[in-house]
Amino acid sequence: MYGLGLVKGLMVTAKNLVLPSRMMTVQYPNRKVGLLGLSKATGVPLPKLLLKDPITSVKSLLGMAEVKESLPQHPRFRGEEFSWYEQRCTGCASCAKYCPLGIIEIVTSESGDQMQEGQKYHLDKFDIDIGRCMFCGLCVEACPYDALHMGSGFEEGTYRRQDLVIDKRKLVSAKKTPSTWFRPQLASKKYDPHKGKNVKWDGAGRHEKPSLEQQQEKWAKR
Amino acid sequence: MPINTQPVTINLGPQHPSTHGVFRLRVTFDGEQVIDVEPVFGYLHRGTEKLAEERNYVQIVTLTDRLDYVAAMTNNLAYVRTVESLTGIEVPERGMYLRVISSELQRIASHLIATGFLLDELGAFHTPLIYCFRERERILEMFEMLCGARITVSYMRPGGVLQDAPTDFWPRLDDFLTSMPGYLDELEGLITENEVVLARTRDLGILSAQDAINASITGPVLRATGVQWDLRKAEPHEVYDRLDFDVPIGSVGDTFDRYYVRIQEIRQSLRMIQQCVAQIEPGPVRSKAPYFIRPDSVDAYVGTESPKGELGFYIVSDGGISPYRMHIRAPSFINLTVLRELLIGWKLADLIVIFGSLDIVVGEVDR
Numbered sequence: 112m113y114g115l116g117l118v119k120g121l122m123v124t125a126k127n128l129v130l131p132s133r134m135m136t137v138q139y140p141n142r143k144v145g146l147l148g149l150s151k152a153t154g155v156p157l158p159k160l161l162l163k164d165p166i167t168s169v170k171s172l173l174g175m176a177e178v179k180e181s182l183p184q185h186p187r188f189r190g191e192e193f194s195w196y197e198q199r200c201t202g203c204a205s206c207a208k209y210c211p212l213g214i215i216e217i218v219t220s221e222s223g224d225q226m227q228e229g230q231k232y233h234l235d236k237f238d239i240d241i242g243r244c245m246f247c248g249l250c251v252e253a254c255p256y257d258a259l260h261m262g263s264g265f266e267e268g269t270y271r272r273q274d275l276v277i278d279k280r281k282l283v284s285a286k287k288t289p290s291t292w293f294r295p296q297l298a299s300k301k302y303d304p305h306k307g308k309n310v311k312w313d314g315a316g317r318h319e320k321p322s323l324e325q326q327q328e329k330w331a332k333r
Numbered sequence: 334m335p336i337n338t339q340p341v342t343i344n345l346g347p348q349h350p351s352t353h354g355v356f357r358l359r360v361t362f363d364g365e366q367v368i369d370v371e372p373v374f375g376y377l378h379r380g381t382e383k384l385a386e387e388r389n390y391v392q393i394v395t396l397t398d399r400l401d402y403v404a405a406m407t408n409n410l411a412y413v414r415t416v417e418s419l420t421g422i423e424v425p426e427r428g429m430y431l432r433v434i435s436s437e438l439q440r441i442a443s444h445l446i447a448t449g450f451l452l453d454e455l456g457a458f459h460t461p462l463i464y465c466f467r468e469r470e471r472i473l474e475m476f477e478m479l480c481g482a483r484i485t486v487s488y489m490r491p492g493g494v495l496q497d498a499p500t501d502f503w504p505r506l507d508d509f510l511t512s513m514p515g516y517l518d519e520l521e522g523l524i525t526e527n528e529v530v531l532a533r534t535r536d537l538g539i540l541s542a543q544d545a546i547n548a549s550i551t552g553p554v555l556r557a558t559g560v561q562w563d564l565r566k567a568e569p570h571e572v573y574d575r576l577d578f579d580v581p582i583g584s585v586g587d588t589f590d591r592y593y594v595r596i597q598e599i600r601q602s603l604r605m606i607q608q609c610v611a612q613i614e615p616g617p618v619r620s621k622a623p624y625f626i627r628p629d630s631v632d633a634y635v636g637t638e639s640p641k642g643e644l645g646f647y648i649v650s651d652g653g654i655s656p657y658r659m660h661i662r663a664p665s666f667i668n669l670t671v672l673r674e675l676l677i678g679w680k681l682a683d684l685i686v687i688f689g690s691l692d693i694v695v696g697e698v699d700r
Contacts, residue, residue, distance in 0.1 A: 185478045187479075189482050211395050249395070290481060292480075
């Protein structure tokens with residue numbers, strides 16, 4: 112019979128329209144919520160929310176309250192802003208050498224620090240031009256001291272191209288929420304960068320910092 | 334009395350929504366009938382082969398993501414297999430299984446895109462496409478777990494894969510494998526027996542097996558003509574010889590067969606992944622390969638079955654850290670060679686459908 116195929120097709124459409132498990136639209140970046148939705152999204156019980164924040168509660172009843180929403184990201188997500196630890200970096204420029212596009216610029220000078228462990232260079236310049244970066248992560252894979260990590264964010268839009276160059280000042284002051292991509296030491300701690308917890312420089316490495324005795328032992332062997 | 338019309342040449346593309354990217358067709362029509370077609374491409378040319386000459390063997394992996402950008406995993410696989418045959422680097426067992434799992438997932442994603450866009454071009458605007466994209470989204474989420482990126486994966490390296498799958502990957506994969514056949518049945522219920530689809534695609538743009546072989550067509554387009562040729566069966570690489578799967582073929586070689594072969598291939602891919610999950614064992618995923626690879630042999634060509642056909646890399650080495658010359662045999666590009674013969678005589682609305690059923694990706698055509 113003609114027309115039966117159309118009806119069959121529309122049945123599938125209707126199923127996807129009704130079943131909640133088939134709904135996949137995410138209202139990025141903000142989702143409008145009601146009062147119940149607000150208490151669910153913020154994790155605060157309803158009576159407490161009414162007492163603590165009555166203005167937002169009234170707003171949510173009027174349909175004016177919004178909560179942030181985006182797709183869930185895995186901790187391994189290779190994000191835009193890099194997490195870089197100055198304390199771990201020796202200025203070896205492996206990342207600059209391994210970058211397929213050559214967008215990392217490093218200028219170093221001798222510092223006179225840590226003479227016994229080998230010279231540590233002073234970093235005069237550490238620029239990453241993420242306007243041209245393709246986030247392949249080869250620089251992070253190359254870093255021998257786990258100083259450079261991929262970031263976890265993806266909303267780095269700027270109005271000018273030159274703002275996309277991350278320099279040393281920006282890298283030092285940025286939030287340190289590194290991705291666990293190619294960093295098994297962070298993954299084994301079940302670290303999730305999207306929860307917003309910062310990682311200190313001594314917690315980000317593969318190796319523990321050697322104690323003074325271990326260092327002295329190493330120097331004595333030389 | 335026949336009415337004579339003057340031939341009209343119109344320009345389809347390069348910014349046309351149904352040309353799968355920046356691809357241009359110069360078509361001459363007699364009334365509504367196509368009398369001549371000339372594909373014009375090169376709008377997305379980035380010079381990948383030349384760029385590869387000044388990068389080392391690991392860095393080129395990132396370039397191969399950008400060839401066929403809806404099937405980056407299989408591009409990675411084709412490239413690293415060539416480097417491995419050039420240098421003789423061994424791959425650990427678990428690495429091979431992870432490669433097969435990820436590239437079969439990528440094949441499902443790519444075929445879903447092909448199916449969705451074919452329906453889009455048939456006039457079923459966007460609703461079936463979004464159904465396909467929803468399932469593809471779950472695959473991309475799994476890729477994000479494996480390697481941190483959804484499209485430009487860069488997951489494979491000469492000597493294995495970059496890193497092992499996280500523990501939460503396997504439950505997600507199981508969930509996908511159990512629910513995907515149901516979704517696929519639903520999708521087929523929408524399309525396969527739909528009268529409108531059948532009327533529009535049956536006996537449309539028939540490609541004979543002889544023509545397909547003469548034009549060295551590969552992939553689902555060749556298999557739709559009834560030729561049983563699949564590199565995974567013919568020259569088993571990785572662990573494909575340990576897996577039990579069929580090569581689906583079509584009978585006529587029309588647009589419907591090309592669609593239906595893809596749907597059946599998705600089912601076979603699901604079967605393969607299920608067997609891989611059952612067989613995989615713990616172990617290393619990447620063998621010790623130097624970062625700066627200096628190959629001993631001079632050249633190597635390895636063809637791999639990508640979702641579009643045989644994707645081959647030909648690398649000539651002069652012993653240095655980067656290839657002397659890299660040539661890419663892109664299946665989308667070679668499958669386009671029959672486009673003129675396929676399209677002549679059909680109407681404008683059929684042109685879009687036949688072109689869509691070839692499933693080209695312009696990133697691969699232009700390289």
